[in-house]
Amino acid sequence: MNETIVCAVGNVATQPVYRETPSGPSARFRLAVTSRYWDREKNTWADGHTNFFTVWANRQLATNTAASLSVGDPVVVQGRLKVRTEVREGQSRTSADLDAVAIGHDLARGTSAFRRAGKPETAARTARPEPDWETAAPHTARPAAGPAGLADPTDPADSADPDGRGEPAGPDGQGVAGPGQPEDEPVAVT
Known part of the structure; x- marks a missing residue:
């Protein structure tokens, strides 16, 4: 398949919007990616141009995105790049979208606490119970x-x-x- 897979590191610019669609959950948010460069004249790091991407997440990734992300969170997004050009009212507009495969907090800029998502109800009904692997220790010879x-x-x-x-x-x-x-x-x- 001829796809452009990219990894973007930036900040969540808008609160994720979550929707239930006939094909399953969907979420989207804007991602701000600002380049950084070393300014030799000022002898310090400086912000460069900011690119904005619309990030789309589907299914379980959409549910977890809506529950986990807030405006300003530093994130890493991996996904398929889609560049679209539209003509509205005589003006041409180009936008870049990321169809996300993975989204996570950027741990280089902070900490995060991971929690596993609950299983869907259909899987929980058909799942077998966990076996009890622990056995009671005899009380006669215990340390x-x-x-x-x-x-x-x-x-x-x-x-x-x-x-x-x-x-x-x-x-x-x-x-x-x-x-x-x-x-x-x-x-x-x-």
Whole structure:
């Protein structure tokens, strides 16, 4: 297929518009991409020309776009470039659209917290339940602390002795230091 796939890095310029269509969800927003260059005369970085693209997202990408993006968010968009020329009222207008394949926050300019989207209802009805892989540990031969020496807060035995010192828990849930034993001194558990 002869397509032009591009990757654009910029900021969301308009709030995403979400629509339910007969072919599925659709969302669109404007993306502002400003070039940066080193200005030798001023000895600093400067903004260059700003290009605007209309980004189109479909199906699950449209739903997630509408739920995740706001005006000003730095994003990276990968998609098919479509340049259109229209004649309106005797004037020719050219616009550049991106039919998005992937959209994400630009982590070079901030942080983001990822959450998986819920599955559609049809898939949830036909999906099999998750098997229970965990097995109960026998209580006869258990170590004083959980994995890697950490106490298991859900186990009543560990909450009574949170640090494995053989001491009851104090009012703050931590072990109470015994006489001559400072609170921060490491204790070897055998």
